[in-house]
Amino acid sequence: MTQIRPFRPYLVTADRAAVVVAPAYDSMVPAERAAFSNDNPSNYINAMRVEEEFSKSDRPSAETLLERNRATVQRLLDDGSFRQYEEEALYIYRLQAGHHVQTAVVAEVPIEEYETGRIRRHEHTRPDHEDRLTRYLEVVGVSSSPVCLAYPESPSINALISKITSRVPELDLLSDDEIRQLVWRVTDEGEIETLQQQFSSVSAAYLTDGHHRTAASSRYSASQCAKGDDKGSGSWKYFLAAMFPASELRILAFNRCVRDLNGLSVQSLVEGIGKHFVVEALSDPEKTTLPCVPGEFTMLIGEFVYRLKVRPESVPEDPVKKLDVSLLQNLILEPLLGITNSRSDVRLDYITGNSGLKGLQQRLSEGWQIAFACFPTSMKELMTVADQGRVMPAKSTCFDPKARSGVFLRFF
Known part of the structure; x- marks a missing residue:
């Protein structure tokens, strides 16, 4: 080396x-x-x-x-x-x-x-x-x-x-x-x-x-x-x-929060997400957990909490596009919430995973409308991308x- x-x-x-x-x-x-x-x-x-x-x-x-x-x-x-x-x-x-x-x-x-x-x-x-x-x-x-x-x-x-x-x-x-x-x-x-x-x-x-x-x-x-x-x-x-x-x-994960729903109602947003994810409304927000496996997200909107599981047919083979942060950006943040530039859009912010769900809930209390908890990127994923001379999206890893x-x- x-x-x-x-x-x-x-x-x-x-x-x-x-x-x-x-x-x-x-x-x-x-x-x-x-x-x-x-x-x-x-x-x-x-x-x-x-x-x-x-x-x-x-x-x-x-x-x-x-x-x-x-x-x-x-x-x-x-x-x-x-x-x-x-x-x-x-x-x-x-x-x-x-x-x-x-x-x-x-x-x-x-x-x-x-x-x-x-x-x-x-x-x-x-x-x-x-x-x-x-x-x-x-x-x-x-x-x-x-x-x-x-x-x-x-x-x-x-x-x-x-x-x-x-x-x-x-x-x-x-x-x-x-x-x-x-x-x-x-x-x-x-x-x-x-x-x-x-x-x-x-x-x-x-x-x-x-x-x-x-x-x-x-x-x-x-x-x-x-x-x-x-x-x-x-x-x-x-x-x-x-x-x-x-x-x-x-x-650790780099979680995301968005300032508004881009003019959508909660129902229409959930319906749009359902095209690529299995959406489960959690009846007891107090028992909400962080994502446990790749392809899983926890979404918080006001008092509502949802578990999102990406549909296998919506996951591309490309090592960058199949990253959880890419799936979130390409299937939800950009097409539904209008976040076209994840590096510079002031409507998007990031929260390090060490703050847990409390960090996301704190952002909602400050006026942010929606928050997503992600599963952390793995070292294997990082090394695969780097070996191909590729780069990851912004805020993919938090060491x-x-x-x-x-x-x-x-x-x-």
Whole structure:
């Protein structure tokens, strides 16, 4: 699959980790990030500020913010929040949420692996987001959010990781959201070489979180090459990655809610849905459950709750079109509710699966008219789509828990 390279990051110190390590960035809206930043000035989230977090009357320019972000990183280095070890190492990074455990190898991975397709993607990226992240690398010059990759199960890698994690960790942190994070340093040359050999035999890796960061790293690397800085060992030819076995990753659903019924009555909407789904009205909303199998949806409209089961003849063979999120979009949201662009239509919003049915009911209480709970996309579906060089619809996957910023600092 890929080469992995040991490196010398700055690692957050154990006594400062609880204060410095950032919460899950993408799970917060700009206003929440702004409030958290103001309340927690020593948190690494202050090194990732963006314009949207400020009111228009008090909004600094993008370049001013980048300089502030760089100054924040330097302040955290100066106050002893991070330390750098002398020897290069690989790192083992574990995330634990309740009974769920996932463990990654953290290393530098060549950009070339991404550019040649050995690291496979499943999402489109937005050029404006790439622009912002590329400029961040140019000005701030640091990466702290590992790109997350999934690789097919490898018993030999698992065995060595199990041996390493039997030791006392370098870092053991329980964050406010009850996510436990543990880090082990791997400095033994034999173990490093073995892990490198094992990963070189893995067939492919799959981007699960960090499509925009990887694309920005690729652009930054290309710009350095264009400047003639083409040394093979240059750190900008690599990106910071956390590689998890695919079997350990947890994917939550991305549920949908719609602002209105597009002029339809509840009865006419249900009749329209019935062309492609078996529709069952649930008599006791208190016993409503989330979908249990692929092709099943729970639909909430006011006080009414329905279970929808797609008819087999309505499921295409195409690996993208047969995804549950595609079935919902192509058979209900677009033809019946008029949602033609699932990325930009303001009448459509998304709710992560960890909020459950209560999250959907909350949206209805806020004025949204209809909500759909989906069955989560599987890793097998993701890998099938990525292997074909295809992309999934917007908000097809929600990986949880996510790697956090402020654990590792990797400078360019």
